[in-house]
Amino acid sequence: MKKYLSLFLALAMVLSMCSFASAETKEEITLNVMLPDFYADAEWKTFEDGNPILKAIYDATGVKLNITWVANSAYTEMTSMTLADKKNMPEVMVIQGPRDAVTINAARAGAFWDLTDYIPQYEYLSQGEDTVYSNIAVDGRIYGIYRARAYARAGIYYRNDIAAKVGITAEPTNVEEFKALCFALAGYSDDTYCINMCKYVAGTIGIASVMFGAPYTYGVDENGKIYPAFEDAHFQEALDFLRELYAKGGIDPDFMTIESGNWDDAERNQNPKAFMRLDCLDNGYRYEEWLEQNLGFSNAYGEAAVSLLTAIPNSEGKIQIWPQNIGASGEIVITKATTEEKLPAVLKFLDWCNSKEGQTLINCGIEGETYWFNSDGARINFPEGEDSNSSKYTTYTNTILHSMNQLGMNVNGDLTPATAKTQLRDEYNANLIDNAQYVIANPCLTLDSETNTLMGTTLSTDVEDAQVQYIAGKIDLAGLQAAYATWHDMGGDMILMEYQAAYDALK
Amino acid sequence: MTAVKKTSAPAHKKTSFAVEFKKHPWLYIMLIPGLLYFIIFKYIPMVFLPIAFENYVPFSGMLGSQWVGLKWFEYFFKSSWWRYLSNTLILSVMSIAFTFPAPIILALLLNEMRSLHYKKITQTLLYVPHFISIVIVVSITYVIFGTDGIVYKLTTQLLGHSVDYLGDPKIFRWMIVGQNIWKETGWGTIIFLAALTNVDTQLYEAAMIDGANRAQRLWHITLPAIRSTIVLMLVLRMGSVLDTGYEHLILMANSLNRTVSQTLDVFVYQSGIQNAQYSYASAVGLMKSVVSVVLVVSANKIAHALGEDGLY
Known part of the structure; x- marks a missing residue:
């Protein structure tokens, strides 16, 4: 068996080398893929309908994608049902929870191809971080290609124009000032709140408690004993703070009934009801861009109405950031529905998805159809000079590009054409690098219980x-x-x- | 004599089915979808019951998974099973006490209506909520009972203090029962209205001559006439005492009221579909079914003891 495997590997290597040598020898394959869908209301065009993006992917790689879209809200349930049905599995699928019991059991039962030995053979896949690969590994074996996400995404963003109205112009520099800001914002008006919270509370409580000094999920004390994060004194400090803020009208009394899909409603509003959110900070710059496009806020440097707040010291002077993720937002697995003969071709395709060409097609689409460049050379979502509110372009983009970015892995970094620089995007990107050192980890993440x-x-x-x-x-x-x-x-x-x-x- | 009986009985049965079928072919054809439903959704799944005693991994299949015996049952009784069972029973008892009589009362009221035209319109309007998805019903509830909702604001004004309709665990079950009454009462009247059409009108005329008033006619003629239907429906309802469904409860649940919203069905859904603990969920589902069978059989026995036809 081992002999055959090594023979096969050698053959695969020779083959892949050949194909690198002559780009013309493209194997034509059809690939069944299951992806989460974020635009359920957009009518998706298939390859047969003449989708230009799928056509471009086919021209570049010889792979005809046959995509099954599953609403993101039902994706976890659909994953467990898909993995229960051996006969109707897609060949390639996104797994959102690499550490979920479903995934681990399926991997152990042999539902996915073990990619550990293949990854080093591919140009881009091999550039991924070993620590992140080990974060998604099951029993030390890697069953998927992770979808890279920065660690230091979590933090606080708030409306500094409203903060100025309640008398706070300086950004908080420690936890005490942060609390003061929250109470000031809570008192802004009787109809408004400070923190925008919804049914999904793990993020808000997690970001606050870790910033206050608690461990993430589990902690290890000085004697090497594992304890749950909620028993840390700093965790209680965060809960007490939120309780006080709630009592003072700083949080929507109905927050626990608000679906996470409606989380934006309270802030993206002509008359916003809440001015602060504890979440990933890319939502912060998106909020700022929303304000620009919909309410005509200034986009000049130094005038952004939204402030990003992260990496502030707690009461003991320690800085900690909540890990939004494990360095990845899920993974892409190749199921056993893929035959052994087809496997190298599928891996080659996934590798291509990480190339500059692949990343651009999957994330941005085609220049002149779904993205354009402005005079400064920055990527934009509609032709320069057009009305940014026109839904014409977004509708078309959703029809052909849809949630295709879900197939993106970017294990070798983001190679897509850069977007326009804004104050918040720059701050956000700088944060990702500067603050990575403060992000803490769950010591039990890869342990078995x-x-x-x-x-x-x-x-x-x-x-x-x-x-x-x-x-x-x-x-x-x-x-x-x-x-x-x-x-x-x-x-x-x-x-x-x-x-x-x-x-x-x-x- | 006995010999004749022995030989003729099976033959007689055979011919009788063919004859019966020829007599009412459409009745039998109409039976097919119902039979298929029970075979596909109730009988075939029973083949897979052994997974309740296995550590079932879908990819390995039922035959390839490891046999663990009663492990899942033990796990369940080590967990907060009492909460799931008591939530289920309390909700069911409330539903039998309040949701069950509602269509009977409504059917009696409809039956007393004089204007046939008005009655038809009322009936049609009463059926509408049945066709509204429970998701919509819950959304409407959220809109009118939330802190911005009209009912919330009205009761806050009237009572002088606010009532947390969506969060208070004490109110949760009443909300569920109320929503069910609003949604299903009209539809539930159909079977009782059908039973009411069978009541002999001569009885009413005779009673009127004897001087019985409306209430007396209702009590002594109408209700006894539909009594067997009521008992039959009640026995059938007993079979689903442990069925609370999960969709409605999950939609109405939040962090404040989850302790009372978790019933056995919700548990099976959460552990089976959401957490993919197929064996654990099957084991709990199996236990639930066994208890349900016991309940139907005993309810039927009680019905017989009370002199009613019962279910069988």
């Missing part, structure tokens, strides 16, 4: 619910601690024990 796989989600939902109730003033500290005690009794202690064993074994 059977109990956590089985009931971790249920248990953490209960704890999170109790935290929301605490913030909303429905329960007191005793009630919150009772919920933590339940967590321990119902399986939390088992999880800690299993993690501890795995953690100690690694050392």
